[in-house]
Amino acid sequence: MNRYRGWTLTLELVMIAVGLVFAFPVYVLVNLAIRQPSDTSSPLAPTTSPTFDNFTQAWEQGALGGALANSVLVTVGSVVVILAVSALAAYPLARVAARWSRWTFLLIMLGLVLPFQLAALPLYQAMRDLGLLGTPWSLILFYSGLQVPFTTFLYVGFLRAVPRDFEDAALIDGCTTLQGFRYVVLPMLKPVTVTALVLNAVAVWNDFFTPLLYLSGGAQQTLPVAIAGFVGQYVADWNLIFAALVISIVPILVVYFALQRSIINGFAGGLKG
Amino acid sequence: MTVAIKDRRADAVAPPPDRRRGRGNRRATPPWWFTVPALLLFAFVVLVPSARGVYYAFTDWDGLSPDFSWIGFGNFAEMVDDPAATQAVWHTLVIAVAITVIQNGVGLLLALGVNSIIKSRNVLRVLLFAPAVVTPIVSAYLWRNLLGPDGAVNSLLGAVGLDSWRQDWLGDPDIALWSVVGVIVWQFAGYSMVIFLAGLQSIPREIHEAAAIDGAGAIRRFWSVTRPLLAPVFTINLMLSIIGGIKLFDQVYALTGGGPGHATDTLSTLIYKDAFTLGEFGYSIALAVVLTIIVSVASTGQYLGLSRAEKAVS
Numbered sequence: 155m156n157r158y159r160g161w162t163l164t165l166e167l168v169m170i171a172v173g174l175v176f177a178f179p180v181y182v183l184v185n186l187a188i189r190q191p192s193d194t195s196s197p198l199a200p201t202t203s204p205t206f207d208n209f210t211q212a213w214e215q216g217a218l219g220g221a222l223a224n225s226v227l228v229t230v231g232s233v234v235v236i237l238a239v240s241a242l243a244a245y246p247l248a249r250v251a252a253r254w255s256r257w258t259f260l261l262i263m264l265g266l267v268l269p270f271q272l273a274a275l276p277l278y279q280a281m282r283d284l285g286l287l288g289t290p291w292s293l294i295l296f297y298s299g300l301q302v303p304f305t306t307f308l309y310v311g312f313l314r315a316v317p318r319d320f321e322d323a324a325l326i327d328g329c330t331t332l333q334g335f336r337y338v339v340l341p342m343l344k345p346v347t348v349t350a351l352v353l354n355a356v357a358v359w360n361d362f363f364t365p366l367l368y369l370s371g372g373a374q375q376t377l378p379v380a381i382a383g384f385v386g387q388y389v390a391d392w393n394l395i396f397a398a399l400v401i402s403i404v405p406i407l408v409v410y411f412a413l414q415r416s417i418i419n420g421f422a423g424g425l426k427g
Numbered sequence: 428m429t430v431a432i433k434d435r436r437a438d439a440v441a442p443p444p445d446r447r448r449g450r451g452n453r454r455a456t457p458p459w460w461f462t463v464p465a466l467l468l469f470a471f472v473v474l475v476p477s478a479r480g481v482y483y484a485f486t487d488w489d490g491l492s493p494d495f496s497w498i499g500f501g502n503f504a505e506m507v508d509d510p511a512a513t514q515a516v517w518h519t520l521v522i523a524v525a526i527t528v529i530q531n532g533v534g535l536l537l538a539l540g541v542n543s544i545i546k547s548r549n550v551l552r553v554l555l556f557a558p559a560v561v562t563p564i565v566s567a568y569l570w571r572n573l574l575g576p577d578g579a580v581n582s583l584l585g586a587v588g589l590d591s592w593r594q595d596w597l598g599d600p601d602i603a604l605w606s607v608v609g610v611i612v613w614q615f616a617g618y619s620m621v622i623f624l625a626g627l628q629s630i631p632r633e634i635h636e637a638a639a640i641d642g643a644g645a646i647r648r649f650w651s652v653t654r655p656l657l658a659p660v661f662t663i664n665l666m667l668s669i670i671g672g673i674k675l676f677d678q679v680y681a682l683t684g685g686g687p688g689h690a691t692d693t694l695s696t697l698i699y700k701d702a703f704t705l706g707e708f709g710y711s712i713a714l715a716v717v718l719t720i721i722v723s724v725a726s727t728g729q730y731l732g733l734s735r736a737e738k739a740v741s
Contacts, residue, residue, distance in 0.1 A: 158544060166545040172537070173551050176558065176613065182579040183569055197579040198586060235468075243465035246457040258462055265473045269674050269722050271698050272715040273476035275490070275708060276483065280476065299472025302465045331457050362564040362677045363699075378564045382681065385568050392572050399565050410560045414553050417560075421618070422625030 183403075187396035208397035212384070216398050221380035222405070228290050228365075228376055229358045232297035236305050236354050239298065241343055244309030245335055249318060259310065265303030270364075278367060288372030293365055297358050305350050312346040313339075349420040352413075359406065377402050483709050484716045490708030502713035511689045512714060515697040518604060519721065522693060523672030525608045526615075531664050533612055534619025539649075541620070542627045552624070556617035563614065567681035570610045571597065574682075597683050600690035607682055607691055611675070619664050626660030627653070662733040666726060673722050694718045 182197050188204040213219065247259045277296070278287075286292035320342065324334045362378040369375050375383070381402050388394050410417060484502060488495035506512040537555055541548045558566060573579045574596035581593045596606040630653065638648045676695035679685060685692035685700065692700075694714055701711035 158546075162543065162545060165540065165543055166547060169540045169545055169551055170547055172540070173547070173554050176555055176617075178579075178583075179566075179569055179573055179613070182573060186572075196582045196586075197573075197577075198582050239465040239468060243462040246459060246461045249457055250459070254459060255462075258466070261474075262465070262469060265469060267719075267723055267726055268473060268477050269715065269718050270473075271674070271676075271695055272480045272712070272719050273473050275702055275712055275715070276476035276479040277472060279490075280471075295468070296472055299468040299470075302469045303473075306465060335457065335461070356560060360562040360564075362562070362680070363695075367703075378562050378677075381562075381565060381568065385681075395568065396572070399569055402565055403561055406560055406562065407557065410557065411553070414556075418552065418556055418621050419625075421556075422621050 183396055183399060186393055187400045189393050191391060191393050208393050209401060212394050212398040212401060215388075215394075216380055216384040217375075218377070218380060218384075218398065218401055221375050221377045224290055224374050225359060225377040228293045228297070229355055231290070231294040232301070232358045233351060233354050235294065235298040236301045237347060237350060240302055240305035240350070241309050241340065241347070242335070243302070244306050244313055245339055247306065248310045248313035249321075259306075262303050262306055265300075266307065270300060274364070274367065281368060287368055288370075288374065290369075290374055290376075292368045293376070296364055296368065297354075297361075301354050301357065305354060308346055308350050308353075309343065312343065316342055348416065352417050352420045356406075480712050480715060484713040486709045488709040489706045490702065491706070495709065498709075502710045503717075505710065506713065506717070511692065511697060514689050515692045515694050515714070516717065516721075518691060519673055519675075519693045519695075519718070521604065522608060522611075522675060523669050523725070525605075526611055526672040527665055527668045529608065530612045530616050530668050531619050531661075533616040534664065535623050537616060537620040538623035538627055542624055552621075556621055558614045559618040559621075561614070563677040564681045566614050567610060567678045570606075570613075571682050574606055574610075598687055600687050603683055603687065603691045607679055610682060611672075611678055614678075615668070615671075619668065622664050622667075623657065623660055626657045630656050658733070658736055662729075662736075665733065666729055669725055669729060670722060673718065673725060694721075 185201055186197055187208055188206065189201040190203065190205050190207075193201065193203075243262070247255050247262075281287050281292045281296075286295065320338050321334050324338045325331070329337070360378065361376075362382065365376040365379045366382070369379060381398055384398050385395050485497055485499060486495045487498050487501070541552050541555070545551075575581075576595050576598070578596075580596065584590065584592045594602055597603050634652055634656075635648060638652050643651065674695060675693055676699070679691055679693055679696050680699070683691045685696040689697075694717065698711045698714045698718070701707045701714065
């Protein structure tokens, strides 16, 4: 059953055809992004005289540089806070068998089920009262709280499978619990940290609803909101819009292709627990 | 996820004894205050606002004025008579079920394909997963153009002689909802595929070989060997896609804005419109409460059903 036979070749051809169907939108995307607006031939026809004007124009008029910087700031800031507080919280939750720890864990897990739409509007009020609306800080605060349940869940699942002998040894050697956490537990958590980092970074980077709400009217937007604003402004000029879409996709695809092996494993492994 | 599910089950039976007081057996016990930063953030962002949300659902608050009154189940009664709301509930459920079935069906077939010995498997794995990392709002704008009346999809259908299949994919109220489902399947089928693939690769080759020697064909081997062993992976994939489908916002917002009419409005898009364009804060939060109830029922039901299925296998 492990030899390459006639039906394997058929399967190969079918799968390649499926792959082409999946890649088709990307072909059209790039094809139209490099086309002059005056060229109105079919979106399928390869562009005959390609131009890169669309990209420079989209970059300048969409203020994509600033949006890109904001997205990076929000993503990095959020992910650092999420990982730090979740790993710290997961340590006692995985190790202490007392009643308070089980109830705290359940309370946090409630966050996996609650849809953010329920909290979004009252939180909007709170952010407004604190004067945080329109700033990236509101988003960092938001994602830090929102992603705690999922990340803590990953860490607790991982920690429970790790023997506690190393921490005990460190304690006997005179470590404080905080030192034990910093120098013994954290390094052991590295594999699950990589997974949590990737999953959280993708979630934060891609989110649209929250920045749409919390940054509306402000000058500091994230990339998805800037793109949405750009599309609204240049409704009919799809060549320009497509150039903006390409610009926004490139950073994440570059990261993806560079790290694809560990990302795919991380996605699969992280979800297996 | 499976790990935690099993742990919780074990906890319910017999909590592990805390041996730290055993003589000469010093145990590292992390202090409770390690949980404080996470709890504070979680309470500020999720718990407290959610509780306040449930309260506002029973008021007629417009989101701005200091005066509002408690109206009991008024918002919920209004919802029953509001075709936009009842349709949105219906669309939310249809989308969630359709995505769960189609995305996982396609994802499973793709996983079986790239888990075989075809030569292009590694390239295909990377390619098919790539849409899942693209920002949903960006892929939705791309598809809004592709699915337009003069878009690439219709051009392609014309080019291969299927002119009669050409549609106004997003403008026709009967088709628009399914177009939205199609876009999401395109984007996230690779996500399901990767998780299924991880499951497939954890199945020992010997089991398949033994079944093959016993005379089981490919389909029989899939049904009697692969399928039961993949049960935990099905649990994860189904939970992820049904919860994702119920909460769906970005793609609908960018593809159709809920239109034409209310033909593709989901609970999420309606909540947004009612709160921020109509100023019906109380009413929109009542919709969010309905959404919460649907998510809770769906995930609890699925958790119970699937963990029974998992138990039956093991």
